[in-house]
Amino acid sequence: MNYWLLKSEPEVYGIRDLKRDFTTIWDGVRNYQARNFLRAMQPGDLVFFYHSNTSPPGIAGLMKVVEANLADPTQFDSSSPYYDQKSTPDAPRWQTVCVEFVEEWAEIVSLEQLKQTFTPDDLMVVRPGNRLSVTAVSHSTAQKILKLANPHRAMPAIAD
DNA sequence: GCCAACGTTGGC
DNA sequence: GCCAACGTTGGC
Numbered sequence: 001m002n003y004w005l006l007k008s009e010p011e012v013y014g015i016r017d018l019k020r021d022f023t024t025i026w027d028g029v030r031n032y033q034a035r036n037f038l039r040a041m042q043p044g045d046l047v048f049f050y051h052s053n054t055s056p057p058g059i060a061g062l063m064k065v066v067e068a069n070l071a072d073p074t075q076f077d078s079s080s081p082y083y084d085q086k087s088t089p090d091a092p093r094w095q096t097v098c099v100e101f102v103e104e105w106a107e108i109v110s111l112e113q114l115k116q117t118f119t120p121d122d123l124m125v126v127r128p129g130n131r132l133s134v135t136a137v138s139h140s141t142a143q144k145i146l147k148l149a150n151p152h153r154a155m156p157a158i159a160d
Numbered sequence: 161g162c163c164a165a166c167g168t169t170g171g172c
Numbered sequence: 173g174c175c176a177a178c179g180t181t182g183g184c
Contacts, residue, residue: 009181009182032167052181052182053181053183055183111183127165128183129165129181129183130182130183131167133181
């Protein structure tokens with residue numbers, strides 16, 4: 001089981017939206033480095049939900065991968081801003097995952113807190129100018145983030 | 161609103 | 173293949 005971090009602008013799609021929908025396909029990623037991380041995700045992996053371009057930016061909760069290696073449906077939709085003319089159902093270029101809501105945190109773990117706790121080598125999201133919307137999080141960093149989210153949490157929140 | 165970071169585009 | 177111009181992201 002591995003840990004990841006996905007960014008979204010809460011004005012566009014935030015953790016409350018996922019709580020309402022319960023599951024969602026994480027579509028629209030059109031960056032190869034990010035896609036390669038999406039391809040590496042497996043069912044059961046835990047994913048930090050990061051709110052970007054908001055005040056304060058930070059991690060708002062947790063989700064879980066429930067289905068991996070899905071072809072992003074928007075690549076075939078000519079009316080979508082994410083349409084990719086070079087992609088066909090036989091040879092899709094963009095894969096993604098279906099994620100499920102796990103928990104919304106009572107308080108956001110802010111970017112400021114994350115910067116105080118981690119170096120850019122620990123956690124890519126604290127690197128100045130970082131724009132990658134999908135990143136991997138090491139097990140040890142993930143445990144520390146979970147403690148920041150809830151100092152009284154005895155064990156990391158693992159669903160099932 | 162500003163601007164740094166950085167991915168993409170396109171001329172050559 | 174190089175690289176300048178441009179567009180986007182996202183913190184501040």
